[in-house]
Amino acid sequence: MEMERRIHHPRLSSVLTALGAVWAAVAAVLFLSAHRMEPLVVGEGVTSIRRLSEWHTPLAGTPGDTDVYVLDSGVEGAKVLITFGTHPNEVASHVAGTLMVENAVCREGMLMVIVHTNASGFTHGDPQEAYPTRFEIERPDGTRRWFRFGSRYTNPVHQWPDPTLHINPAGQVLAGIDSRNLNRCYPGRPHGFLTEQVAWAVCELIRQEDVDLFIDIHEAAPEYPTVNVMIAHERAMELASEALIDLEMGIPGFEINLEPSPLNLRGLTHREVGDSTDAMAVLMETANPSQGRLKGRTTEEQVVEGRDSAYTQAYQHQIEIQARGTGDEASRRILWALPYDSASGTYPLRFRVARHLAGIESLLNALTYHTDRGIAVEGIPDHGDLITQGIGAFLAPPPED
Numbered sequence: 152m153e154m155e156r157r158i159h160h161p162r163l164s165s166v167l168t169a170l171g172a173v174w175a176a177v178a179a180v181l182f183l184s185a186h187r188m189e190p191l192v193v194g195e196g197v198t199s200i201r202r203l204s205e206w207h208t209p210l211a212g213t214p215g216d217t218d219v220y221v222l223d224s225g226v227e228g229a230k231v232l233i234t235f236g237t238h239p240n241e242v243a244s245h246v247a248g249t250l251m252v253e254n255a256v257c258r259e260g261m262l263m264v265i266v267h268t269n270a271s272g273f274t275h276g277d278p279q280e281a282y283p284t285r286f287e288i289e290r291p292d293g294t295r296r297w298f299r300f301g302s303r304y305t306n307p308v309h310q311w312p313d314p315t316l317h318i319n320p321a322g323q324v325l326a327g328i329d330s331r332n333l334n335r336c337y338p339g340r341p342h343g344f345l346t347e348q349v350a351w352a353v354c355e356l357i358r359q360e361d362v363d364l365f366i367d368i369h370e371a372a373p374e375y376p377t378v379n380v381m382i383a384h385e386r387a388m389e390l391a392s393e394a395l396i397d398l399e400m401g402i403p404g405f406e407i408n409l410e411p412s413p414l415n416l417r418g419l420t421h422r423e424v425g426d427s428t429d430a431m432a433v434l435m436e437t438a439n440p441s442q443g444r445l446k447g448r449t450t451e452e453q454v455v456e457g458r459d460s461a462y463t464q465a466y467q468h469q470i471e472i473q474a475r476g477t478g479d480e481a482s483r484r485i486l487w488a489l490p491y492d493s494a495s496g497t498y499p500l501r502f503r504v505a506r507h508l509a510g511i512e513s514l515l516n517a518l519t520y521h522t523d524r525g526i527a528v529e530g531i532p533d534h535g536d537l538i539t540q541g542i543g544a545f546l547a548p549p550p551e552d
């Protein structure tokens with residue numbers, strides 16, 4: 152009897168089927184919307200938009216191809232390439248790249264900017280991290296711009312299956328998933344995995360265009376020792392030291408470390424671009440709590456305001472340990488990056504973006520003083536202005552959908 156009653160409910164089952172269909176349709180729309188790229192407004196300084204596949208034609212028409220914004224002054228000088236969005240969950244990177252494309256104007260030499268260097272990584276998220284797929288930044292007039300929160304890895308829909316172990320192009324043996332981690336795939340392989348081909352194309356661009364300086368922009372968890380840092384290839388060390396002095400003397404309270412690119416960690420830009428091209432290579436990192444292992448739920452507020460109760464607690468705990476401890480204990484660290492806003496124990500996005508842009512400007516200035524090939528770039532949002540006025544003040548109005 153019980154069974155019969157369940158079976159004979161034609162109205163209920165058709166309602167459930169209809170609800171299921173609606174649910175599936177909504178889920179499909181949400182899923183497919185992840186492939187929509189965040190809007191970017193091309194600024195007056197951009198003289199042409201090229202595609203990365205121009206330097207490695209097999210990339211054309213693949214999800215690995217991406218825009219290369221060229222800001223050419225028309226005046227002889229240095230050539231600089233900056234890559235943002237290598238890891239699309241390191242959001243300060245592609246937000247800083249967007250500000251460069253929308254605001255910077257080159258007056259001497261040539262600047263090339265890639266905002267979404269691993270374009271495929273922007274089309275999905277990291278499973279089990281429950282990251283938001285996007286976040287918004289408000290402009291002073293109340294309008295809002297949205298940005299993608301993507302994955303550290305190339306979308307498996309675009310590159311699959313992962314090998315058991317990845318022997319990367321530099322010969323290092325890594326976990327299979329690192330075959331989809333762009334910053335483990337340098338200097339790339341022309342016939343390799345999609346991610347390796349993207350790395351190859353970046354290196355080809357640098358070689359064919361005679362790029363003098365290459366800068367790669369990243370973030371890392373606050374508890375990770377390599378954070379708040381410039382990592383320089385040995386040929387870029389002198390340049391980076393000058394930039395660091397310029398930064399620390401020019402901006403009150405600014406602290407940043409300089410580290411040499413390790414010789415035994417292979418596949419990363421600062422090592423492989425330096426070794427396989429003539430460019431000087433520097434990588435910069437800021438601290439991002441939404442990437443960390445101590446974080447709580449990743450909300451849009453955590454992404455933009457950099458506020459997380461677990462990190463605030465860890466910071467307070469560290470201060471207590473250091474205050475009452477002696478010797479080794481006094482120097483014990485939970486977080487390597489101290490919060491940028493120490494009063495609130497937070498890592499706001501505007502501080503992180505401001506640090507990256509200030510670092511870029513100092514490296515460009517150092518290149519001009521340090522070498523006989525200079526570059527002059529105007530319009531990069533100022534460090535202090537970004538912190539006081541916010542990122543929205545430097546973003547163009549949202550384009551029509």
Ligand SMILES: [Zn+2]
Binds near residue numbers: 238241334368369370
């Ligand atoms: Zn990174």
